[in-house]
Amino acid sequence: MRHGGDPREASNSAEGANPPYTSPVRRATLLVPPLTLLLAGCGAGTVDTAGLTQVRISTSQALPPPYGQHQTTLTSAASLAQFAKLISDNHIGVGSTTGSSGGCSGGIQYTIVVVARSGTTDLSAYDCANQITGNMSGNVSGFISGLEAAGWP
Numbered sequence: 665m666r667h668g669g670d671p672r673e674a675s676n677s678a679e680g681a682n683p684p685y686t687s688p689v690r691r692a693t694l695l696v697p698p699l700t701l702l703l704a705g706c707g708a709g710t711v712d713t714a715g716l717t718q719v720r721i722s723t724s725q726a727l728p729p730p731y732g733q734h735q736t737t738l739t740s741a742a743s744l745a746q747f748a749k750l751i752s753d754n755h756i757g758v759g760s761t762t763g764s765s766g767g768c769s770g771g772i773q774y775t776i777v778v779v780a781r782s783g784t785t786d787l788s789a790y791d792c793a794n795q796i797t798g799n800m801s802g803n804v805s806g807f808i809s810g811l812e813a814a815g816w817p
Contacts, residue, residue, distance in 0.1 A: 709758040713748035715781035723817035727770035734817035743814075750810040758785060759801035768792035774808060774817075 719738040725731060738744055750756075771792025778785040789798035789808060796804050811817070 711751050711756055711758060711778055711785050711787070712780045712782045713751050713778070716744040716748060716778070717781065718777075718779040719744065719747050720777040720779075721811065721816050722775040724773045724775075725771070736816045738816070746814060750807055750814075754804070754807040754810065755802035756787070756804070756807050757801040758787065758799055761788075761799045762797045768795065774798070774811070 717739075720735070721738070722733065722735045724733045738747055769792070771790055774787075774789045774791070776787040778787065787798070787800050789796050789800055789804055791805075791808060796808070798804070800807070
């Protein structure tokens with residue numbers, strides 16, 4: 665191999681045999697965080713929490729009373745960091761929409777819009793009779809409990 669040349673052009677002679685060239689791309693794939701691998705393995709997309717600028721959380725409950733809709737918009741650095749931690753701790757990702765609620769009525773509909781520099785992610789969950797449907801993957805019941813414990817709708 666000439667000085668400064670491409671290592672893939674290395675000699676294969678017995679005297680100076682070099683190991684096969686390993687591309688940096690192969691090495692970089694080992695640096696993917698375990699959470700990303702876990703979610704990718706489940707067919708789910710990750711929720712980008714880097715560069716969060718806003719999170720809008722809405723809940724709607726038709727039955728039983730008290731009826732109503734509640735909305736919260738998170739914009740402070742502290743609340744966005746707390747939200748990002750909830751996403752990470754509960755391994756929340758975007759999956760395919762799960763089945764119907766089986767005729768359940770009176771549950772709570774959660775609609776969450778995550779706004780980051782990279783774009784917007786819409787999450788939804790319907791919690792009725794201890795069954796949660798929607799497009800989230802991961803520990804959704806733990807995530808919803810965390811939202812409620814934080815005082816978000």
